[in-house]
Amino acid sequence: MTLLEINDLNKSFEKGKEKSHVLMDIDLHVDRGEFITIIGPSGCGKSTLLKAIAGLDIEYSGDIKLDGVKVIGSSINQGFIFQEPRLFPWLTVERNIAGNLTLNNIEIREKVDKLIKLVRLEGFEKAYPKELSGGMAQRVAIARALLRKPKILLLDEPFGALDAFTRSHMQEALLDIWKEEKTSMIFVTHDIDEAVYLGNKIIIMSARPGTVQKVVSIDLPFPRNKATKAFQEFRHLVLGEFEKVEELELINGAGI
Numbered sequence: 001m002t003l004l005e006i007n008d009l010n011k012s013f014e015k016g017k018e019k020s021h022v023l024m025d026i027d028l029h030v031d032r033g034e035f036i037t038i039i040g041p042s043g044c045g046k047s048t049l050l051k052a053i054a055g056l057d058i059e060y061s062g063d064i065k066l067d068g069v070k071v072i073g074s075s076i077n078q079g080f081i082f083q084e085p086r087l088f089p090w091l092t093v094e095r096n097i098a099g100n101l102t103l104n105n106i107e108i109r110e111k112v113d114k115l116i117k118l119v120r121l122e123g124f125e126k127a128y129p130k131e132l133s134g135g136m137a138q139r140v141a142i143a144r145a146l147l148r149k150p151k152i153l154l155l156d157e158p159f160g161a162l163d164a165f166t167r168s169h170m171q172e173a174l175l176d177i178w179k180e181e182k183t184s185m186i187f188v189t190h191d192i193d194e195a196v197y198l199g200n201k202i203i204i205m206s207a208r209p210g211t212v213q214k215v216v217s218i219d220l221p222f223p224r225n226k227a228t229k230a231f232q233e234f235r236h237l238v239l240g241e242f243e244k245v246e247e248l249e250l251i252n253g254a255g256i
């Protein structure tokens, strides 16, 4: 069943008399519970697309509907995770997750405790952001977004700043969360391995203006193993599509 429907999305930025066409004729359908990954060259409009879905930017032509309702601004239906966790440094882990909701409310307390368990931060409830590693801080941000029970979680290169080891753990943790919460996900990455490891479907974008070049369904069961032949075959398929995308040189060395 369709959760997100994007029809004929076009987006331009204007700077003085100059107009740059950033997204062109984007059509995208996401089913409930899907895990979509988006890859594409730097500057092809991945973040712009994600912000439009989040309702953080509504200056575009075309239509975005979430659960049948036109997106006209940001709401609790769309959770957003940035590359950096954006926590409040003066609040503890549990208070960062609760945000403007009070932990004195038993229901909120229970939900926060459950999420702390889910993102494996038990014992760190009272810790402050400066006491956390990058991966832990990003897990706090994910828990904070999940508390609002979003219909879709939008993740803009959330593990881009993490070392390879932490990144791999975070991928596992996110898949556990997806399995448990069944939240639909749209995950932007530069890394083909990450896109194939996490996604049911990979959206490959090309640049100038940003368009959907190809949608590849990854028909591999979870948990996936990056060392298997089947995984490597999908990786090569996606890489092959990438080679058709202009400006391949821009993404060389960025995780491929």
Ligand SMILES: Nc1ncnc2c1ncn2[C@@H]1O[C@H](COP(=O)(O)OP(=O)(O)OP(=O)(O)O)[C@@H](O)[C@H]1O
Binding pocket: 013, 014, 022, 040, 041, 042, 043, 044, 045, 046, 047, 048, 049
């Ligand atoms: N607020 C803005 N004003 C003007 N131009 C913008 C603005 N935001 C983005 N752009 C331009 O739109 C294009 C797409 O940017 P966007 O950040 O969406 O790309 P991206 O694919 O996410 O890039 P990256 O992979 O490097 O993060 C770029 O050329 C960028 O310079």
